[in-house]
Amino acid sequence: MSSSYPVIRLVAALTLMTIGGSAMYSAIMVLEPAALEFSSGRGGASLPYASFMAGFAVGGVVMGRVADRYGILVPALLGSLALPAGFLLCVQATSILHLCVVLAVLCGFLGAAFSFGPLVADTSLWFTARRGLAVGIVISGNYLAGAVWPPILQHYFDQQGWRATFNDLSWFTLCTMLPLSLLLTRQPPKEKIQDAAVHPADDHRPLAMTPLNLQCLICAAGVGCCIAMAMPQVHIVPYVLDLGHPAARGAEMLGLMLGFGVISRVGSGWLSDRIGGLKTLLIGSGLQTVVLIAFLGSESLAWLYGVSIAFGLSQGGIVPSYAIILRTFFPVAEAGWRIGLALFFTIGGMAVGGWIAGALYDLTGSYTASFINAIAFNIFNLIIAQALLRRAKRPQPIRA
Secondary structure (H helix, E strand, O other): OOOOHHHHHHHHHHHHHHHHHHHHHHHHHOHHHHHHHHOOHHHHHOHHHHHHHHHHHHHHHHHHHHHHHHOOHHHHHHHHHHHHHHHHHHOOOOOHHHHHHHHHHHHHHOOHHHHOHHHHHHHHOOOOOOHHHHHHHHHOHHHHHHHHHHHHHHHHHHHHOHHHHHHHHHHHHHHHHHHHHHHHOOOOOHHHHHHHHHOOOOOOOHHHOOHHHHHHHHHHHHHHHHHHHHHHHHHHHHHHHHOOOOHHHHHHHHHHHHHHHHHHHHHHHHHHHHHOHHHHHHHHHHHHHHHHHHOOOOOOHHHHHHHHHHHHHHHOOHHHHHHHHHHHHOOHHHHHHHHHHHHHHHHHHHHHHHHHHHHHHHHHOOOHHHHHHHHHHHHHHHHHHHHHHHHHHOOOOOOO
């Protein structure tokens, strides 16, 4: 096998995740035009994004199982056909419910789901040295999509409307994702699969807890941080509109926070190798709390641009740190499903957080309550991170 093939595969996976991310950010950017067209209010217009994320989360677990059994090529080919079909059917949507169903099933569950957790797991099989860096690079594709797609989508929404833009997306994703998927035909080296199967981590109680308790705490932390994270990511465009600025400025802010999130994700992988996943989680969670509070500090464009950049740098490394923590305290043979389950809860948190923020806006007429709610959930995440780190510092019992 060519020594360059894992790198080629890494680039293909990163590109697939970036293109597949067009579905997630389309579901975000369509919030305002859908609210106007269907007269649904922002709470109702947040449902397409929540529906997509629900399908995306469940699909990630299911497609991960399919990839474990048949290889990543099968879900990649399925997703490369289902996602374009979903965009095409969104064009025909006659109601919010119609849009929700298509985004959840075709764009989320069958379409883009393979391009997150399953691709990350597959990438980890191709690298031994610098595996963390490779995983950090490929998982940053989700945020690279956030830097690329919102400004592009907003431009075309303004020029030709969201339906024509979705139609163009269907053809673009079909023509790019299928050829890229065909680069994933080779099976991982057998010795790496065997290494993952027969060299488990320590089998003592992780952090003096039962494995179930630790897994549940990580999943709960994922819900807390991502409910908080969803407020700026999902609602930045309407928030900026409410402050009297053009929608294009909000799209640029979303691109900035997610673009700098790419730097944060890669950097957090580097940092975790040196100080561990728990400390990386605590740093990211603490910084995210501060930046969420800062969003309420000023309405000027300069301030909002600066806070958006700071938000990207603070929150990008939180989700990858869960993978590092689980890989540290659980056997390698269990890493796939445990990491997949943790990512399921983070995605669920994003879906619920986007909806809660919109519902609170409808109840109160402003986003202040939505930001306060996000701060409260982030403090919940911070408490869990601190508790786990304190346990990690205690002397661990040694088994004979």
